[in-house]
Amino acid sequence: MSHRVPEDAARRSRRHLDAQAIDKLTAHRGKATWGEKLVPLDEFRDAALQYGRSLDEAERKGAVSRYLSTASDGIEVEGPYQRIAVFGGIYNNSYGLEAVLEDAQRRGAEAVYCLGDFGGFGPNPEKIWPLLEQGEIGCIQGNYEQSLSSGAVDCNCGYADPRDNHFAAISYRYTAKNASEAFKRWMGGHPLRRRVRVGEKELLLVHGSPRRINEFLFASQTPTAYLEVLLDQEGADAVLCTHTGLQWHRRLPSGRDVVNVGVIGRPANDGQTHVWYSMLHAGSEGDLQVELLPLPYDHESLAADMRREDLPEEFVQTILTGWWTTCLEILPARERAASRF
């Protein structure tokens, strides 16, 4: 390979430098920087070769297959069904929950599942509880249920930026204060994953990802090869998840499916006020059919309730405009570029 480029760059910039700076730029010639010591190049490289291991081919295969294997979760498979409805992220939106139950029934879903994150963002957390129970919804815990039922100090959403965490903390404090202890206990009683048969396919239902409850699977940040590995490890024909708030579906080269089912608690940052959920049904060829469905609901009543509860106006604007105003820093570049704020 040519090493001309950096040397040229150095030579070019040297014209503007004093003698001391030139010393600094050339100090490393023929040397390696071992921590803060300067040593002959070979000394460093030889020392490095003493560390680490160099497995033979058979050992490498063994190491990789050990890494890729996972113990079976041994949970009972529910179903079989021909058609199920799945959603996540209620975020206290009882209007959205009513709408999804009605829509799913109208479309002939035999079972309805919720992938967690009951609370946060919206008003009056207790209102969704009777709806969830009466609807006989198969729930799993999200990070919200885990945190609320264990009395944790935060939602463990997994944000990294202080701007995201600021609003996440407001949501969590509100929900933690306004949900009854009995409801919180009930939240903690749900499993962390479920397996459901639809036609011939076995679907694994999780909150964030099969690996971590608060892992964000955004479309532009989730490699197809990674998903194939996950499905191999889990022995499933499809993985259904939520947590990000943005729905997507990918049919993998292996023919298996990954569906981020969307959330019914707030719109998908696309300037539309509706929310999204997913319908999965058995195709006539034994395949899995996946539909991502937009769901209009009474968002104006939701916004009015939020104002009555003094929730941040930023949240209300999201409900009324369809654009996210908070928790934006976690978005990958692609999804961020598509947002208004």
Added chain:
Amino acid sequence: MSLLTPAVDRPSRTRRAVPRVELRSLDTLWFQVAGTVCNLACSHCFISCSPTNRTHEFLSLETVKQHLDEATRLGVKEYYFTGGEPFLHPDMEAILEATLEVGPATVLTNGLLLDPQRCARLAAMAERSEYSFDLRLSMDGYDAATNDPIRGTGTFERIMEGARNAHAAGVNPVLTVTEVHSENSTPAGRDRFFDLLRELGIEHPRLKILPVFQLGAQAERRGAYESWQRLAAGDVDDGSWEHLQCSSCRMVTDQGVWVCPILVNEPEGRMGETLADTLDSFPLGHPACWTCHVHGVSCKT
């Protein structure tokens, strides 16, 4: 801190075993794509990069592709490129093109080589990929008076120029700032960096703050670690190392595969030749591990 603490602590620390971190899952793969070769020689660079530092050399396109192949079989989620200065590499754009076919990619750059043409090509490449592409742009002070003594005379203006060019092409860079000045990470300090980006017309400014490691050039400047700054077994509940990036990352250099982006100038950081060699645990015996633990550092965005 109580004056008594180190005295009580030190002997017992040296006796206790070094804790080991398991690889929970290999999510993030780093490439030391430009080795330790840089067109700057910043006074806080923890791996002392410079135009003549060849401790690690450039990675060839071929080597990158081999590791990408292995990485896709292991289900790696994201790829990061650093150096030195990655855009000194003559094949950098071909490397990114190959990477963006299999997953999201981020380049850590000092911004000096972000001319309008390159930014336009990068933006077009990002557009073609189904995965996200990010640029991380390093800066160490919000004006020339605070930045240039660290990064070099005239660099503040050139970094701003790089940010302007990236933004004009449609790439929103993540400004990456170290705590080399302690005020950089305060709310007021952060606001000043946000304002800088807004002045360039960037509506959604993005910022990443990193601590400094007392290694390399920074150690020459401010002194190395003290002997008590080391992790010992029992510092963290067993197995609870998820906050350390080495529980989910590895780093490829031309000298092999290393545990993380931080220890590449420490021979003990090397773990093997291929990713398969490095799927076991790593002993957290280096003082930099103490910084990671105390600050909860992650080099990824």
